[in-house]
Amino acid sequence: MLFGRILIALDHGPISAHAADVGVELRRALKSDMALIHVVADPVAISTVGDMPPTPFDNSSEIIGIEKEVGRKLLKGVRQRLSLEPSITEYLECGEAAAEIIKVAISWSADLIVVGSHGRHGFDHVMLGSVAESVTRSASCPVLVITAPK
Numbered sequence: 255m256l257f258g259r260i261l262i263a264l265d266h267g268p269i270s271a272h273a274a275d276v277g278v279e280l281r282r283a284l285k286s287d288m289a290l291i292h293v294v295a296d297p298v299a300i301s302t303v304g305d306m307p308p309t310p311f312d313n314s315s316e317i318i319g320i321e322k323e324v325g326r327k328l329l330k331g332v333r334q335r336l337s338l339e340p341s342i343t344e345y346l347e348c349g350e351a352a353a354e355i356i357k358v359a360i361s362w363s364a365d366l367i368v369v370g371s372h373g374r375h376g377f378d379h380v381m382l383g384s385v386a387e388s389v390t391r392s393a394s395c396p397v398l399v400i401t402a403p404k
Contacts (some may be wrong), residue, residue: 257396259287261364263355263389264332266324271332273370273400278336280368280398289343291358292328293351294321318348352388359393367397 262277264270274290281288296318325346333342343362347354359367371386390397 257284257286257366259289259363259365260284261289261291261355261359261362261367263351263367263369263385264290264292264328265351265370265385266328267370267372269370269372269400269402271335272403273368274332274336276398276400277368278338280366286365287343288338289345289358289362289364290329290332291345291347291355292325293354294318294325294346294348295351296349322346322348351385352392355385355389356392356394359395364395366395367393369397369399371399371401 257280260277260281262274264274278288280286296314329344329346332338333344345358345362347358355367355369358364367389369386369389371384386397386399390399
């Protein structure tokens, strides 16, 4: 089946919520399996500057624990808002977002990844990067990039 397994990447923003809406509608129309993923940023990776080795925060495991709890609430909220059945698979990963999304897409055998994009350009794009762009460049399956509704 075309797009028989759809992986929807989530963060805390409104564009991600819109991407979830689109992904769920697509899943329902195609009668596909679906999984949700949220990635918690690794504080050690965030603290890396240039060629300097990472400087672990003294409380990085505590920060990760708090962020994972926030991520669980996000996944639960999306599940409730979209009336998703309990059988929907959820992934809560820790690391660099694009890399973790790709890793889960491969291990879960996703046929399509749905991800939101803020559509940043210029300096903001250079400084903040783009998870959607990284996923699109590295994924072994098609990626549907959802932008803000107009």
